[in-house]
Structure formats: structure tokens, C-alpha cells
Amino acid sequence: MAKNLLIVESPSKAKTLKKYLGSEFEILASYGHVRDLVPKNGAVDPDNHFAMKYELVARNAKHVDAIVAAAKEAENLYLATDPDREGEAISWHLQEILKTKRGLKNINPQRVVFHEITKNAVLEAIAHPRGIEINLVDAQQARRALDYLVGFNLSPLLWKKIRRGLSAGRVQSPALRLICERENEIRAFEAQEYWTLHLDSHKGRSKFTAKLVQYKGEKLEQFSLPSETSQAEVLAALQGKDAHVAAIEKKKRSRNPAAPFTTSTMQQDAVRKLGMTTDRTMRTAQQLYEGIDVGQGAIGLITYMRTDSVTLSDEALTEIRHYIENKIGKDYLPSAAKQYKTKSKNAQEAHEAIRPTSVYRTPESVKPFLTADQFKLYQMIWQRTVACQMAPAKFDQTTVDIAVGDGIFRVTGQVQTFAGFLSVYEESTDDEDDGEENKKLPEMAEGEALPVDNIYGEQHFTTPPPRFNEATLVKALEEYGIGRPSTYASIISTLKDREYVTLEQKRFTPTDTGEIVNKFLTEHFAQ
Incomplete structure (x- = not known):
């Protein structure tokens, strides 16, 4: 049995990491969240400091059992879930579950984060573990509690007043409101x-x-x-x-040039330039991050794709500038590296911007190993990253x-x-x-x-304001500080799945149901 146990979220990431860490490590996947709020009233108690009641996610119970069994055999336990708030919370939930098991009460797992999945970055992260960042866990729980309180209290009301199966949410309802208000503007518009x-x-x-x-x-x-x-x-x-x-x-x-990509700007450009939906963009970016075999085993091609930051590491800047000077030409290299500042009010800048893990892995050199979507998205990220450090x-x-x-x-x-x-x-x-x-x-x-x-x-x-497409809706949500860029894809999917909106020529039109729900919420729940 390996003396080190490392837990990640996805099995494909586990495969890539196994190559770097060797036989000393057993690597298991949690397959996402392991605990969630109990699905009935009282899961969050506002009168008792917002106490939260959790239960195991049924579909992941067998993965949790495997982690518990392996943890009992291991000397060291590393929690390497994704480097964001959700990932921090999954690590904390795993720690809480393990503490309840016999023989693991005093377990002290170490937290490691991989902002990019390359050999050097992985070995560096393992060499410098930390404890669980409880502020990040609290932030995720606060959001989850708010989602629950909004959804659990408003959704049943919509079932009673309008029809069953409808839902309201902390982010989906404001997004629906934007689409409905734009539709009202279009109707009220008189051409001049x-x-x-x-x-x-x-x-x-x-x-x-x-x-x-x-x-x-x-x-x-x-x-x-x-x-x-x-x-x-x-x-x-x-x-x-x-x-x-x-x-x-x-x-x-x-x-x-424009700043390197954040989650939001990557989604917007993928919609406009590549015709990809936000959902397809995020799934493809996840694959590029987790690792693809490009001839010498699997390697992460881009840094973590959930980020608000437009900064690049010093090592990345040095490499990009070296590439521009040697491969594009000295005329194209500014005298100093360009630094960018984020415009977003509630940006979390723990990570770098989205960039290739090595600018020397050019799109053409990795093309034979990528699907059409992976190549298009990687090429766009690569080009944007190189361009951001070039002369005007x-x-x-x-x-x-x-x-x-x-x-x-x-x-x-x-x-x-x-x-x-x-x-x-x-x-x-x-x-x-x-x-x-x-x-x-x-x-x-x-x-x-x-x-x-x-x-x-x-x-x-004169023409009326245009209906939102995925790119302009993402931009508006970000400008109003609604939700997180990493959740925009699922918000848009929810609006479509609930039949609150339809897509006509890639633009959102509210359905009758969407308009009724929006009218009900804006008239009665202004707060």
C-alpha cells in the first residue's frame, strides 16, 4: 500500500498526477462534492448562527468509502481538490467525514493546490502543503446557505402561485430579470x-x-x-x-493589447469568436487544465480556468518575453513586461490569469493530440497570452x-x-x-x-437595444457583480432547462413562464 494518499476531484486529473508522483502515492477522486445540505426544511437555521445540516451525496458514497479505507492505511493524507472556494470546501467536508471514522479521529490532512498541472508545479505544491483555509470554506458555506434560503423559500411559493417545477435562485433570478427587462425595453421602443x-x-x-x-x-x-x-x-x-x-x-x-483571459473574458471571446456556449467552453477548458497526452504523457496545457485575475507570474512573463523576442521579433517586444489591473469590483485574485503552462507548446505543435474544440480554445488562450505582452x-x-x-x-x-x-x-x-x-x-x-x-x-x-447573447449576458452579470464567472455556464443552462428563456439566433428571449416568474419576484420580493 502506498504511504501517501492524495485526493483530487476528478478521475482524469488523478491519471495525470499519477505519472508525476509515482508509486509512493495512491491517488483517488472524490468525483466532486461529497456532502450537501439535507434536502428538507431546516437545513439552514438562521436563528442559530445559520447552523447547517449536511448529509453524504448519495452518488459519491462509494468514492467516500474508498477514500476512508485508503486513509486508514496511509501515513500522509493530502487533499488536492480544486484551487478555489468550492475545492476548499470539498477538502473541509472530506476532513470532517474522516474525523467521524474509527481510527481516524486525530487525522491531520494537508492541503495542496495545483494552479497548473505540470511536473514542476505539482512537485512544488506537494513540497509546500498548508492547512485548510477556513475563511474560504466559510465563504463557500455562506453562498450555499444563501442559495438554499433563497431557493428553498421562494421555489415552493412559485409552485403554489404559478406551477410546480419552477425555481428561483440567488443568481438565476437576477439573470432572468436582466433578460426580461431588456425584452420590455425592446417592446416599448419606438423607432425614430x-x-x-x-x-x-x-x-x-x-x-x-x-x-x-x-x-x-x-x-x-x-x-x-x-x-x-x-x-x-x-x-x-x-x-x-x-x-x-x-x-x-x-x-x-x-x-x-487586451489583458490575458479571466474566466469571464474567455467565455465572452469563445462565444463571439468560436461560437462555443459558455458550458462547452468551461468543459473544454477543464480538459485542457486537467491534462492531455501530447506525446510524452499527460500534461496540463493551461493554468486553472476559474479566475478573476489578470496577473501573470514572473516565470510566465520571462518565458513569454523570451518567446516574443526569439520567435516573433525584437520589434514586437516592449522594453518592460506589461502589468494589468482587474476592473472587476469583487474579483478574487488568488490565481493567475488563464494562460498556457508553457508558451513554447504552440497550438500547432499540440494540434495532433487535441479535439477540434480543445485546439480552438487552446489556440485562442495561447494567442491572447502572447499578444498581451507584445508592442502596441x-x-x-x-x-x-x-x-x-x-x-x-x-x-x-x-x-x-x-x-x-x-x-x-x-x-x-x-x-x-x-x-x-x-x-x-x-x-x-x-x-x-x-x-x-x-x-x-x-x-x-433608430434600432432597439439588442437581446442578450451568452457573451453580453456574461458581461452584464459581471458588471453588476451577480454570481461568479465560473457559475455563469450553469446559470444559463438552468434558465434554458426551466424553460424560462429560449435561444433564437443565439439570443435570449424570455418565455411566458419566465416573464410571469420574473414579474412575481420583482413585484413581491424587491429585497
Whole structure:
């Protein structure tokens, strides 16, 4: 029997660790949570310091039995559940269960955490164990108690007032409210008409279009030309007039890379760039973290994927900078490593940002060993990590004002002069830019006459705010400080499973049931 027993959450992680730790260690998996609140009233007692009553999770009882049996034989017990609040709580629950068993009352397990599953990181963690961090356990229990009190008290009320099988929750209900309120905004929205005026001109073979920005010395706002009649009057006044260059402004612009991935930003970019759901993204990231055989045995390819932090370790920064200098080029390496600060109010920065465990394991080198999803996600994480330490992209921007009668038309062109980080990765946005500014203008001089090829008006109508997709919902939840990024995938699944929302063209629409539940909760439970 091995003298060391190490407990992890998942069996696939156990396989990877076995390779690093050898025959001295027996490694068993708890298969997630081992205890949960009893499923009846009184599991949390608010009048008695929120005392909580737990019971074994039935489906994991046989795994707990195996852990108890192995613990009786082992000299050292290491609890290596995931390095987050849930993982800390699972370790504490295991310790509490073991203390009740005969012969294990005085057991003193040691807690180890693996932020990445590579040989060095694992051996380093085993060499520096610690005790269980009770503040983290308390934080997890507080959340679990709140989930229970909200869910257990509100859900039966929904069954009574609306129908059975419905549920309310600390996070799912605010998420549903966001979707319903957006739907109400869309319904209440009244489209407003407005017009814009445009000038088509050219110089040599270069054609360009400018937009009217000023008329009779007044700056034009969105609704300055609210109707066809108003634009027709301006159009008539400008027709037949000559055009000349009134002003030229040239600026040098630069654009900095985005921070490395947190759980939330990884989910958002995977939705936008890869078309993956948050749930699929988190499952794939878990596989990359726990270890994949890339030719020399299983190895964790990314650091822990549940994190709010945008910081990178000094070793990682050194390696990334070395890679940029040697593989991409010295021009792309800034003089010093870039440091990023988190914007999230309630961020927990115990971990690093999500990054490859080694930047020298390039996406192409590991591609033969990965599934399509694993490769796409790993490539995105790798590119974002490398790009975050690269030099800014540089642009020459030219703005030309063209005078026609009492009007000033403006056209902007932009030319990339140095790709910088954009040669590796570009962050996606919610509303993809139409690229209007990324065009080159011909050389022009102030006072130069230009041909008027056409002057015309264009009709527009304001559009309602868009429905949430998974990326924008995750972003909104994070901005409001609702829930944890690691739970967003399960929140979204719950809303779909309860039939509170449907997905149409990848955007959320509340169902009748969802709207009734939301109305009931917001009217009667404002607190």
C-alpha cells in the first residue's frame, strides 16, 4: 500500500498526477462534492448562527468509502481538490467525514493546490502543503446557505402561485430579470427616423465617401435632419456647389493589447469568436487544465480556468518575453513586461490569469493530440497570452474636411503602419465594427478642389437595444457583480432547462413562464 494518499476531484486529473508522483502515492477522486445540505426544511437555521445540516451525496458514497479505507492505511493524507472556494470546501467536508471514522479521529490532512498541472508545479505544491483555509470554506458555506434560503423559500411559493417545477435562485433570478427587462425595453421602443447626407468624390483612382458633419456653422447631431423634407432642403442648397479641401488633420494612433483571459473574458471571446456556449467552453477548458497526452504523457496545457485575475507570474512573463523576442521579433517586444489591473469590483485574485503552462507548446505543435474544440480554445488562450505582452499596434490616421457651400463633409482614413500585437490576436467586440475607418485615403492638400460625383441623403431608423447573447449576458452579470464567472455556464443552462428563456439566433428571449416568474419576484420580493 502506498504511504501517501492524495485526493483530487476528478478521475482524469488523478491519471495525470499519477505519472508525476509515482508509486509512493495512491491517488483517488472524490468525483466532486461529497456532502450537501439535507434536502428538507431546516437545513439552514438562521436563528442559530445559520447552523447547517449536511448529509453524504448519495452518488459519491462509494468514492467516500474508498477514500476512508485508503486513509486508514496511509501515513500522509493530502487533499488536492480544486484551487478555489468550492475545492476548499470539498477538502473541509472530506476532513470532517474522516474525523467521524474509527481510527481516524486525530487525522491531520494537508492541503495542496495545483494552479497548473505540470511536473514542476505539482512537485512544488506537494513540497509546500498548508492547512485548510477556513475563511474560504466559510465563504463557500455562506453562498450555499444563501442559495438554499433563497431557493428553498421562494421555489415552493412559485409552485403554489404559478406551477410546480419552477425555481428561483440567488443568481438565476437576477439573470432572468436582466433578460426580461431588456425584452420590455425592446417592446416599448419606438423607432425614430433620421437622415444623413453623403458626398461621393475621388482623386485619381481612389474613390471615397464623406459624411456631412456641419451645416451653416452648426455641428450636426443624430436628429438634426429628422425627416425627408429637412434633408431635401439642405441637399437642394448644396447641389451644384464646388468642393474643396478645407482642413486635413494627421495623427499617429496606437492601440494596446487586451489583458490575458479571466474566466469571464474567455467565455465572452469563445462565444463571439468560436461560437462555443459558455458550458462547452468551461468543459473544454477543464480538459485542457486537467491534462492531455501530447506525446510524452499527460500534461496540463493551461493554468486553472476559474479566475478573476489578470496577473501573470514572473516565470510566465520571462518565458513569454523570451518567446516574443526569439520567435516573433525584437520589434514586437516592449522594453518592460506589461502589468494589468482587474476592473472587476469583487474579483478574487488568488490565481493567475488563464494562460498556457508553457508558451513554447504552440497550438500547432499540440494540434495532433487535441479535439477540434480543445485546439480552438487552446489556440485562442495561447494567442491572447502572447499578444498581451507584445508592442502596441500603430496607425496613421488622416481626417479630411471637405467644404461644399455651407456644408462641411468629413472622411477619415486609417493605415496600419505596424501590426504589433495584432499580428497574433485581436480582441472581439459585441457589435463588430464596420471597418469604416480602416481605409487608405489619397494624398490631398488644403485648398485643393475636388470633384463632386454625387451628393445624396440616406434614411435611417433608430434600432432597439439588442437581446442578450451568452457573451453580453456574461458581461452584464459581471458588471453588476451577480454570481461568479465560473457559475455563469450553469446559470444559463438552468434558465434554458426551466424553460424560462429560449435561444433564437443565439439570443435570449424570455418565455411566458419566465416573464410571469420574473414579474412575481420583482413585484413581491424587491429585497
